[in-house]
Amino acid sequence: MFEKFRQYFGAQSESIPMSFVLGFYVSLVVKRWWEQYKLLPWPDTLALFISAGIPGADETGRLMRRNIVRYAILAYVITLQRVSLRVKRRFPTWQHVVDSGLMLESERKVFEKMDGKSPMSKYWMPLVWATNIINRARKEGLITSDHIVQTLLVELSDIRRRLGALIGYDTVCVPLVYTQVVTLALYTYFVAALMGRQLVPPASGSTSKYEPDVYFPLFTALQFCFYVGWLKVAEVLINPFGEDDDDIELNWLIDRHIKAAYMIVDEMHEEHPELLKDQYWEEVVPKDLPYTVASEHYRRHEPPCSADHYKVKAEDAVKA
Incomplete structure (x- = not known):
């Protein structure tokens, strides 16, 4: 029996x-995990555009540059409050966001007023403020070209799209x-x-007696x-923004983004090292960059392509 x-x-x-059931499920989860990581916006590009588009060391220009990047990161934090327990525990209320310096007290009152009108998520509100600052900078002449305005608005729109997609991934999860x-x-x-x-023991006379007896x-x-x-x-x-050790460190990203953005638009604004002749000024183009002893065996010539060594016959090279 x-x-x-x-x-x-x-x-x-x-x-x-x-194999099929598990493989399809894991591939779906891994794809969602990687797509959500790629959707996380980085403010570096926006900060670079702002630093170049709103020049000047005057207080008005500095205020505009700092507030635009701060609003972009504020929208980032408001979004992550909804999708990550780590960020929610760090910023459980508007007051905690104010205490961190990402939001002003007057801005908190505006959020609370808008929450009374509609309880929907308002991660996009700081981006609206940033857009209005850009328009004001254009009207006041701090931005000298409509093309610069368009470039900045496209970058802000991309940040809004990414943040909206993150909320979409969180609300429409794997069933x-x-x-x-x-x-x-x-x-x-x-x-x-x-x-x-x-x-089971092999039957008498069966060839299975020659198989190893594995218990x-x-x-x-x-x-x-x-x-x-x-x-x-x-x-x-399945939840890249959770509390596991392998989940994405969003709180570190928030700290990194605010520091990098302020450095780009303020501390390093219109600053660069002295213009000097480089090492290869006289020979114009360097023959080769130096290698260390440990890396010498990695030296290679340009890798050939598949058709580089193909020789066309003379009779085939005649024009038709």
């Missing part, structure tokens, strides 16, 4: 397409039933494998480790 059950479970366990089906299929598969891959199902155990590990990877990556 046991051998009949073993044969039945062994045959039926192979009918579950475990819970899909995760449950994959988990149920995996453990059902290994329950069947537990019964179907039991070792531990080594390859089934390896398969279990691979499949379950695969599923655990998906469970960790």
